[in-house]
Amino acid sequence: MPPVDLRSFPFSAVLGMEDAKRAMQCMLVNPNIRTVMIRGGQGSAKTVLARSVGRICGKNIINVPVNVSEEQLFGGMDIDATIKEGKAVMQPGLLSRADGNIVYVDDVNLMDQRILMSLLNSVIEGRVVLEREGVSAEYTVDTMLIATMNPNDSDVSSHVLDRFDLCAYAAFPQEDDRKAEILRRNMDFQKDPASFVSLYKEEEDQLISNIVRAQKILPLVAMSDDLMGVSVELAMKVLVDGYRGDICMINTAKALAALNGRDEVMKKDVEEAAMLCLAHRRNYVQEPPPQPPEPPEEEEEDDQDEEPPEDQDQQDQQEPEPPEDQDNQQQEPPPESPDMDFQQLLDDMVFEIGEQFRVVDYLNDGPRKVSKTSAKKGRRMMVESSDSSGRYARSRVPVDKTHDIAFDATVRAAAPFQKGRDHEGLTINIQKQDIREKVREMRAGCTILFLVDASGSLGVRKRMTAVKGAVLSMLRDSYVKRDRIGMMAFRRDSAELVLPPTRSVEYSYRKLEEMPTGGKTPLAQALITVNEYMTSYSRSHVGEMCYIVIITDGRANVALSEGANANEEVLKLAEDMVIPQVKWIVIDASAGFIRFDNAEKLARALEGTYFRLEDLNADRLAESVKAVIR
Amino acid sequence: MEKLLFPFVSIVGQEDMKRALLLNMVDPGIGGALIKGEKGTAKSTTVRSLAQILPYRDTVEGCVFNCDPSRPDRLCPYCAEKLAKGEKLVPEQVQMRVVELPLSATEDRVAGTLDIEHVLKTGEKKFEPGVLAQANGNLLYVDEVNLLDDHIVDLLLDSAAMGVNYIEREGVSFSHPSRFILVGTMNPEEGELRPQLLDRFGLSVDVKGDKDMEMRMEVVKRRVAFDADPAKYTAQCKAETDGMREKITKARELLPKVVTDDSIIRAIVSITTSFGIDGHRADITMMKAAKANAALDGRTDVNKDDIRAVAALVLSHRMRRRPFEEAAFDTEELERCLQSI
Numbered sequence: 001m002p003p004v005d006l007r008s009f010p011f012s013a014v015l016g017m018e019d020a021k022r023a024m025q026c027m028l029v030n031p032n033i034r035t036v037m038i039r040g041g042q043g044s045a046k047t048v049l050a051r052s053v054g055r056i057c058g059k060n061i062i063n064v065p066v067n068v069s070e071e072q073l074f075g076g077m078d079i080d081a082t083i084k085e086g087k088a089v090m091q092p093g094l095l096s097r098a099d100g101n102i103v104y105v106d107d108v109n110l111m112d113q114r115i116l117m118s119l120l121n122s123v124i125e126g127r128v129v130l131e132r133e134g135v136s137a138e139y140t141v142d143t144m145l146i147a148t149m150n151p152n153d154s155d156v157s158s159h160v161l162d163r164f165d166l167c168a169y170a171a172f173p174q175e176d177d178r179k180a181e182i183l184r185r186n187m188d189f190q191k192d193p194a195s196f197v198s199l200y201k202e203e204e205d206q207l208i209s210n211i212v213r214a215q216k217i218l219p220l221v222a223m224s225d226d227l228m229g230v231s232v233e234l235a236m237k238v239l240v241d242g243y244r245g246d247i248c249m250i251n252t253a254k255a256l257a258a259l260n261g262r263d264e265v266m267k268k269d270v271e272e273a274a275m276l277c278l279a280h281r282r283n284y285v286q287e288p289p290p291q292p293p294e295p296p297e298e299e300e301e302d303d304q305d306e307e308p309p310e311d312q313d314q315q316d317q318q319e320p321e322p323p324e325d326q327d328n329q330q331q332e333p334p335p336e337s338p339d340m341d342f343q344q345l346l347d348d349m350v351f352e353i354g355e356q357f358r359v360v361d362y363l364n365d366g367p368r369k370v371s372k373t374s375a376k377k378g379r380r381m382m383v384e385s386s387d388s389s390g391r392y393a394r395s396r397v398p399v400d401k402t403h404d405i406a407f408d409a410t411v412r413a414a415a416p417f418q419k420g421r422d423h424e425g426l427t428i429n430i431q432k433q434d435i436r437e438k439v440r441e442m443r444a445g446c447t448i449l450f451l452v453d454a455s456g457s458l459g460v461r462k463r464m465t466a467v468k469g470a471v472l473s474m475l476r477d478s479y480v481k482r483d484r485i486g487m488m489a490f491r492r493d494s495a496e497l498v499l500p501p502t503r504s505v506e507y508s509y510r511k512l513e514e515m516p517t518g519g520k521t522p523l524a525q526a527l528i529t530v531n532e533y534m535t536s537y538s539r540s541h542v543g544e545m546c547y548i549v550i551i552t553d554g555r556a557n558v559a560l561s562e563g564a565n566a567n568e569e570v571l572k573l574a575e576d577m578v579i580p581q582v583k584w585i586v587i588d589a590s591a592g593f594i595r596f597d598n599a600e601k602l603a604r605a606l607e608g609t610y611f612r613l614e615d616l617n618a619d620r621l622a623e624s625v626k627a628v629i630r
Numbered sequence: 631m632e633k634l635l636f637p638f639v640s641i642v643g644q645e646d647m648k649r650a651l652l653l654n655m656v657d658p659g660i661g662g663a664l665i666k667g668e669k670g671t672a673k674s675t676t677v678r679s680l681a682q683i684l685p686y687r688d689t690v691e692g693c694v695f696n697c698d699p700s701r702p703d704r705l706c707p708y709c710a711e712k713l714a715k716g717e718k719l720v721p722e723q724v725q726m727r728v729v730e731l732p733l734s735a736t737e738d739r740v741a742g743t744l745d746i747e748h749v750l751k752t753g754e755k756k757f758e759p760g761v762l763a764q765a766n767g768n769l770l771y772v773d774e775v776n777l778l779d780d781h782i783v784d785l786l787l788d789s790a791a792m793g794v795n796y797i798e799r800e801g802v803s804f805s806h807p808s809r810f811i812l813v814g815t816m817n818p819e820e821g822e823l824r825p826q827l828l829d830r831f832g833l834s835v836d837v838k839g840d841k842d843m844e845m846r847m848e849v850v851k852r853r854v855a856f857d858a859d860p861a862k863y864t865a866q867c868k869a870e871t872d873g874m875r876e877k878i879t880k881a882r883e884l885l886p887k888v889v890t891d892d893s894i895i896r897a898i899v900s901i902t903t904s905f906g907i908d909g910h911r912a913d914i915t916m917m918k919a920a921k922a923n924a925a926l927d928g929r930t931d932v933n934k935d936d937i938r939a940v941a942a943l944v945l946s947h948r949m950r951r952r953p954f955e956e957a958a959f960d961t962e963e964l965e966r967c968l969q970s971i
Binding site: 231 | 633668669730731733734735736737740743746747750755758761774781819820841850854858
């Protein structure tokens with residue numbers, strides 16, 4: 001054990017968070033569990049807990065910052081040694097220090113996804129394969145990963161989530177008593193860490209010896225076929241993809257049994273394991289249908305359900321249904337106004353998705369160009385980064401002064417000239433003309449938010465079917481181009497974020513399919529909502545180009561202030577709207593021979609591009625152009 | 631210590647994935663395999679475990695580019711020079727390897743670059759081989775292939791198309807053979823593959839988790855047993871693993887003897903036509919795959935079942951896809967085309 005560590009809070013002094021604590025202990029006990037994620041809002045002490053785990057296992061916590069570069073994490077070229085020895089020498093990365101220790105990533109959702117994927121693979125496989133910057137190496141690394149994130153921010157993809165063996169949800173305690181106790185402990189710790197730590201010494205020692213004992217029991221733990229069957233059945237019930245959930249559940253159940261000093265898995269171990277292994281792998285299909293069109297009686301029940309059963313002993317729960325994804329997005333839904341028109345509710349209709357087609361390049365061009373090479377557009381994902389963030393892709397001769405030297409390339413550039421240079425006792429003499437700089441690329445992409453008018457006026461003549469077809473065609477286009485896409489729908493008196501911007505679209509199809517139509521057109525409110533959302537979004541996604549695509553007939557009929565003209569209000573709002581890095585596109589969904597110019601006016605007010613729904617169809621557009629030429 | 635891999639022969643189900651990989655081992659000319667599928671379905675496990683059953687092949691002793699001594703037209707400059715001087719290329723039997731291309735790889739290490747040490751010591755430029763050299767004659771595996779950087783993909787495409795890696799960088803000008811079985815795995819939720827790269831893969835498979843309770847139990851049980859004691863588990867599978875390698879080796883020897891009659895050729899052409907596939911690559915690949923399938927089965931004649939076994943692997947990624955819909959493979963249509971045989 002290391003000497004008494006006064007910087008981190010004692011593990012056992014962290015109040016609550018039983019799931020997270022259990023998950024970490026399972027990981028310490030069973031070497032087949034390597035990765036744990038803790039999801040929780042701000043101030044849920046998830047970080048404190050993650051750091052305190054080092055105390056109970058005698059391992060160091062290696063902190064990996066989210067903006068870590070691949071060189072720093074996995075290793076790169078060692079400049080000093082390379083110059084001295086005259087051959088490429090590897091500089092070990094952060095991960096090599098993680099051998100025998102624990103890697104910790106805070107706010108893991110903000111990490112570059114590819115680096116995160118490589119990190120997870122390295123931890124799970126226990127080795128790092130390096131083919132970078134003139135260094136080719138492979139080394140083993142025996143480590144574990146603890147990651148925390150705030151689910152209110154953008155989420156990691158389900159693909160990444162699946163790589164986390166266990167996932168614990170940490171909720172911020174709501175009861176005043178608990179909050180007070182947490183505050184008290186915090187103050188005590190800060191006032192006098194030494195005596196606070198010693199206060200918990202006994203408890204910590206007990207935890208430690210329990211873990212050591214469990215490690216010894218683990219190889220002896222038996223699990224009956226029946227219980228294995230239960231695990232597999234549970235995994236199938238919640239429709240997890242693949243087998244990781246099942247396998248993990250068995251590993252976790254065994255660890256739990258060992259932690260309880262048993263050499264046999266019991267049903268309650270499986271139930272506890274299910275909470276940790278299946279909740280984050282459960283597929284969305286199981287989710288109850290989207291909230292908006294639900295009668296109020298049910299909503300009341302929902303509210304009761306939302307009371308977090310934090311304090312209840314989970315052992316008591318017989319049916320281990322995994323907890324619903326209680327992201328705060330769901331906890332604070334835009335409240336449906338209580339005096340909503342019931343008749344309208346009943347009138348809600350869900351239209352099927354209409355014809356899909358190849359779309360014109362609506363983001364970049366005017367309406368008269370047809371995009372032929374959609375494949376190439378996928379490249380807009382990669383942009384050259386101007387600072388030293390992003391990943392080192394290649395090197396070049398610097399145009400100006402550089403601070404970001406590509407050392408491997410520089411040495412290589414200098415190498416052939418060494419014979420003729422004065423070495424002054426060094427192996428390599430590098431001169432100015434040898435210097436190469438790193439060209440870094442960022443996956444700064446493009447986010448497209450669809451703001452879809454789902455009001456009753458689009459229900460006429462099945463117009464919504466065509467709209468859905470168009471939206472899906474555009475989604476598909478973005479999917480191929482690897483953009484991030486999100487969807488917001490507005491009707492009645494509010495706009496709702498149906499799909500937060502994501503690169504995974506499996507979900508969007510369903511959301512679109514289920515999207516009901518009906519009610520009035522709160523266009524002004526929609527503009528305000530989208531403005532708020534995208535302003536904060538663009539702030540947290542610097543360098544990302546954002547597009548808001550409004551699909552509407554533009555005929556607003558819900559005014560913000562009483563007695564005002566809804567349409568005038570919309571135009572006035574639109575004129576004042578300035579969101580950084582955002583381009584607007586208005587797609588006119590109105591149908592019929594008599595076309596209103598509302599949508600066109602809206603586009604002008606937003607200084608955006610204007611399309612008619614029909615003009616989005618690249619093939620049809622080409623046809624109509626041909627017809628005109630003839 | 632080398633971490634033991636889950637034995638290939640112990641992987642439950644996933645017959646299409648296994649077949650796609652085995653066919654490529656019998657005939658590397660098929661053009662590799664793309665394995666798409668939901669997460670956690672043993673995609674990477676299966677590919678990595680191929681290392682256990684890959685056959686042995688001839689290579690020039692000591693050649694870092696893994697030259698094949700039986701192909702004087704495909705030699706690296708060093709071996710070519712030796713041969714020109716009248717020296718003999720000493721053959722050596724080595725087992726084919728799974729060479730992994732990590733996502734974080736940089737261009738210089740993939741293509742190869744200037745050898746710093748050599749140039750500093752001798753003042754002469756020398757080429758330091760990269761991953762594409764290691765991959766020659768082996769299996770090149772890219773996990774999460776859809777996340778690979780575009781400029782790395784370009785390097786792969788060039789080599790895959792020509793079988794040669796041409797390097798023009800940092801004052802080095804060099805070329806060496808680079809023929810490999812390209813195997814990529816990906817989860818389509820993370821984004822699609824660039825069409826040019828998609829085209830390059832000879833075969834493709836969509837992998838799904840098993841929805842059958844008993845199969846699932848078996849998968850899980852085997853994995854848990856392996857994790858509990860990898861060495862013991864691997865030892866238990868040894869005979870079967872050796873048998874599988876033997877089977878592949880035999881099939882490779884048999885392959886040149888496999889013949890097709892005209893009705894098979896006609897059937898293949900009618901299949902690609904009725905599935906609306908342009909170009910000849912699908913025809914050629916289907917023919918090769920069918921032959922490899924026959925060889926794997928120990929036969930020298932290609933029959934209907936061979937085509938049935940490989941048609942979906944060859945066609946599924948080449949069919950025009952409809953947005954967000956799973957490309958359903960029309961087996962009835964296939965049967966109609968096979969009637970002529």
